Amino acid sequence: MGPLGYTNLGYRLRARTFRPLPRMDGATAVVTGATSGLGRAAAHGFARLGARVVLVVRDAERGERVRAGLPDAGAHVVARADLSSLADAWALARSLDGPIEVLVHNAGVLPPAYTITPEGHELTLAVNVLAPFLLTALFHERTRRVVTVTSGGMYAKKLDVATLLSPDPERFSGTRAYAHTKRAEVVLTELWAARLDPARTVVHAMHPGWADTPGLAASLPGFHRIMKPVLRDPAAGADTVVWLGAAPEPLDTTGRLWLDRAPQRTHLLPGTRESASERTRLWDACAALAGAT
Numbered sequence: 210m211g212p213l214g215y216t217n218l219g220y221r222l223r224a225r226t227f228r229p230l231p232r233m234d235g236a237t238a239v240v241t242g243a244t245s246g247l248g249r250a251a252a253h254g255f256a257r258l259g260a261r262v263v264l265v266v267r268d269a270e271r272g273e274r275v276r277a278g279l280p281d282a283g284a285h286v287v288a289r290a291d292l293s294s295l296a297d298a299w300a301l302a303r304s305l306d307g308p309i310e311v312l313v314h315n316a317g318v319l320p321p322a323y324t325i326t327p328e329g330h331e332l333t334l335a336v337n338v339l340a341p342f343l344l345t346a347l348f349h350e351r352t353r354r355v356v357t358v359t360s361g362g363m364y365a366k367k368l369d370v371a372t373l374l375s376p377d378p379e380r381f382s383g384t385r386a387y388a389h390t391k392r393a394e395v396v397l398t399e400l401w402a403a404r405l406d407p408a409r410t411v412v413h414a415m416h417p418g419w420a421d422t423p424g425l426a427a428s429l430p431g432f433h434r435i436m437k438p439v440l441r442d443p444a445a446g447a448d449t450v451v452w453l454g455a456a457p458e459p460l461d462t463t464g465r466l467w468l469d470r471a472p473q474r475t476h477l478l479p480g481t482r483e484s485a486s487e488r489t490r491l492w493d494a495c496a497a498l499a500g501a502t
């Protein structure tokens with residue numbers, strides 16, 4: 210179906226065969242970026258299944274407003290963390306206890322300009338790669354499923370760790386940096402899966418398709434305007450996140466990339482496949498920068 214499959218049409222066609230999801234009563238779902246778009250829709254999806262949702266947000270007031278709109282609002286909690294800060298990610302890990310059924314790395318940014326965080330990292334790298342890496346490292350021993358929301362934009366990118374870590378400020382493109390971090394997310398999903406026992410923790414990435422979210426409208430306004438009639442709603446974009454967190458099938462595999470509940474290839478174009486040494490370089494760099502060896 211190609212890129213048409215990323216639209217609401219692709220979702221509607223595939224959703225005809227989707228089975229209802231099992232209940233998640235008593236389970237905890239931790240969702241980053243739960244104030245908006247796909248994260249908010251995923252929080253609703255998990256709450257509807259009876260899970261207790263931990264909404265990880267950088268603005269506690271907005272988080273409380275989302276929590277108040279969830280089914281059984283009193284069951285859920287808001288946890289504040291600015292995920293451009295590794296210190297905040299460490300503090301988040303210290304503040305949450307108990308087993309986690311699913312940890313969703315959904316928070317993501319496509320910044321308009323080159324930005325360095327107060328901790329000295331390029332912003333896209335910090336939010337999209339380093340914080341999820343650190344949270345996986347800190348939570349995996351008590352987490353059954355880790356799900357990362359990546360993007361089809363990554364198909365155009367080959368991993369180049371030196372550029373990922375230090376993009377040229379003079380030639381910075383938010384779109385390029387974003388796609389590069391999304392490629393890194395997919396590679397890290399495979400690397401975590403190779404390290405973790407799937408009987409205890411499975412690790413998956415998913416592509417939401419093209420969904421009509423505040424993030425898409427702000428970061429790619431031209432694309433959003435032209436594609437608006439065929440964009441998915443956020444619930445459709447987040448459907449595979451909820452499926453990966455709730456359904457039995459994702460526990461049978463690990464390290465896969467998914468779209469609309471189906472496994473996907475991680476490379477579509479010639480020349481995007483990274484070498485084994487580049488993969489090792491990515492792992493070592495993330496472990497060193499996140500302080501999680």
Ligand SMILES: NC(=O)c1ccc[n+]([C@@H]2O[C@H](COP(=O)([O-])OP(=O)(O)OC[C@H]3O[C@@H](n4cnc5c(N)ncnc54)[C@H](OP(=O)(O)O)[C@@H]3O)[C@@H](O)[C@H]2O)c1
Nearest residue numbers: 242244245246247291292293316317360419420422423424
């Ligand atoms: N929409 C699509 O078509 C599409 C396609 C491919 C991939 N994705 C991916 O889907 C994920 C969600 O995107 P979206 O479209 O739902 O965008 P969105 O509406 O902008 O939501 C992004 C979420 O991330 C949070 N966030 C951003 N920076 C943060 C930080 N420093 N610390 C903590 N949270 C932070 C935002 O919080 P605030 O509300 O405080 O800003 C917001 O809750 C992203 O990873 C994105 O790359 C989306």
